[in-house]
Amino acid sequence: MKMSPVVRLLIFVSLLALSACTEYLPVRLISQQQIDQWVKNRQYGKAVTVLERRNRQYPSATNKQRLARVRRIAERYARQTSTKALRLQQEGNWAASLRLLDQALRNYPQSKTLNKALREIRRRQTVASDKLQTKLLLARGKWLLASIPVQQSLARINPDDTRIQQALRTALRDRTWIASELTRRGITAMRNRNYALAEKCLNLADRLHFSAQTTMALARLASIRYRIQQRRERARKKREDRRHRRRIARRIRQAQLALKRGRLLRARKIVTALKNHGAWHPRLYSLDTAIESAIRSRITELTRTGDDLYSHGNIKGAREAWREALRFDPHNATLISRVDRATRVLRHLNELRRKQQQKRTNQSPSA
Numbered sequence: 001m002k003m004s005p006v007v008r009l010l011i012f013v014s015l016l017a018l019s020a021c022t023e024y025l026p027v028r029l030i031s032q033q034q035i036d037q038w039v040k041n042r043q044y045g046k047a048v049t050v051l052e053r054r055n056r057q058y059p060s061a062t063n064k065q066r067l068a069r070v071r072r073i074a075e076r077y078a079r080q081t082s083t084k085a086l087r088l089q090q091e092g093n094w095a096a097s098l099r100l101l102d103q104a105l106r107n108y109p110q111s112k113t114l115n116k117a118l119r120e121i122r123r124r125q126t127v128a129s130d131k132l133q134t135k136l137l138l139a140r141g142k143w144l145l146a147s148i149p150v151q152q153s154l155a156r157i158n159p160d161d162t163r164i165q166q167a168l169r170t171a172l173r174d175r176t177w178i179a180s181e182l183t184r185r186g187i188t189a190m191r192n193r194n195y196a197l198a199e200k201c202l203n204l205a206d207r208l209h210f211s212a213q214t215t216m217a218l219a220r221l222a223s224i225r226y227r228i229q230q231r232r233e234r235a236r237k238k239r240e241d242r243r244h245r246r247r248i249a250r251r252i253r254q255a256q257l258a259l260k261r262g263r264l265l266r267a268r269k270i271v272t273a274l275k276n277h278g279a280w281h282p283r284l285y286s287l288d289t290a291i292e293s294a295i296r297s298r299i300t301e302l303t304r305t306g307d308d309l310y311s312h313g314n315i316k317g318a319r320e321a322w323r324e325a326l327r328f329d330p331h332n333a334t335l336i337s338r339v340d341r342a343t344r345v346l347r348h349l350n351e352l353r354r355k356q357q358q359k360r361t362n363q364s365p366s367a
Contacts, residue, residue: 035070044074044108074108082117089121097121134185134201141178141204144171179209187217195225248279252287259291264298265327267291299325299332306338315345 030050038047051067081104088097101118108114151168158164186201198221206214251270258267271288274281306321319342326335 032066035066039070039073042077042107044070044077045106045110048074048108048110074111075113078104078108078111078113082113085117085121089124094121094125134197137178137182137185138200138204140174141182141208144175144178145204145207147171148175175208179205179211179214182208183211183214183217186214186221190217190221190224195221195228244279248274248281248284251279252281252283255287255291256283259287259294264291264295268295295328299328299335303335303338310338310342315342315349318342319346 035047035050038044038050047070048067051063051070055063055067081100085097085100085104088094088100098121101114101121104114105111105118148168148171151164151171154164155161155168182201182205186198186205189195189198189201198217202214202218202221205211206218251274255267255270255274258264258270267287268291271284271291274284275288302321302325306318306325308318309315309321310318319339322335322339322342326332326339329335
């Protein structure tokens with residue numbers, strides 16, 4: 001039985017359609033060689049789809065391993081392509097970045113990594129476009145602010161010139177629209193906490209065309225700026241207080257170390273400076289008491305040492321001990337009198353030695 005030309009044409013068209021959508025053929029009709037060719041051609045979407053269907057219909061360790069291997073290759077391709085596309089976008093080559101992702105998504109449409117990269121680039125595209133649109137509006141607003149007075153003067157001078165009158169009306173319409181758009185963008189920037197941009201947009205909008213919405217937005221921006229300033233001031237004071245407390249704690253530790261090492265004058269100097277500056281610390285006054293107690297003990301010890309040396313005839317040693325005690329208590333009258341007494345005694349002894357020396361010198365020539 002011969003087939004009619006129409007039937008043969010229909011079969012031929014059907015085979016062509018099936019060859020274009022081979023991943024939808026029954027999996028038993030798709031060879032592993034065909035799948036490997038898809039992987040080689042980076043058609044990972046087809047390969048993964050067929051292997052997933054095969055693994056569901058004919059589960060086996062081999063099919064599972066093949067699917068895992070192709071997925072690893074596809075994911076590596078997706079990561080590398082996403083990184084390259086994002087790098088191209090950062091370099092300013094938006095068209096190449098989008099073309100690369102478009103081709104990659106045709107190869108592997110189910111990739112979450114590629115779709116995420118595309119969404120990120122689209123987001124960046126929207127942000128960059130919005131910034132440029134705002135910049136353009138600001139430039140147009142500034143130009144209108146400077147040009148409208150000139151156009152108004154021209155219109156007054158040439159009241160019959162329809163071209164000049166039409167240009168002025170167009171500029172005034174543009175001024176109103178740009179002021180409204182700048183107000184909208186300023187409010188949006190304020191919501192996004194971009195207060196510098198909000199201030200630029202709202203101030204220019206207010207200069208271009210008065211509106212209650214712009215005035216309210218400027219008042220709200222001023223209120224937000226004031227609250228931010230107050231928060232910053234409080235945060236600054238807190239930081240200064242923390243630094244001040246750390247400095248006090250550090251000086252307290254230094255005083256404690258000086259006391260431990262017997263450097264009593266240094267310990268007293270540190271504590272006195274802290275007290276004079278009105279510093280507060282839970283250990284400050286107990287440390288001050290301990291230092292003063294140690295100083296009193298040291299003065300008593302040095303005074304007794306000086307007394308013992310003086311009673312044994314060591315006048316110079318006694319004076320040094322009393323002088324050392326005076327360093328801790330410079331206004332101690334008892335110590336001052338003892339140092340003066342020792343100084344007078346030493347001066348008298350030196351005078352006696354000098355006279356004796358002179359007498360021996362005078363006697364030696366006569367001998």
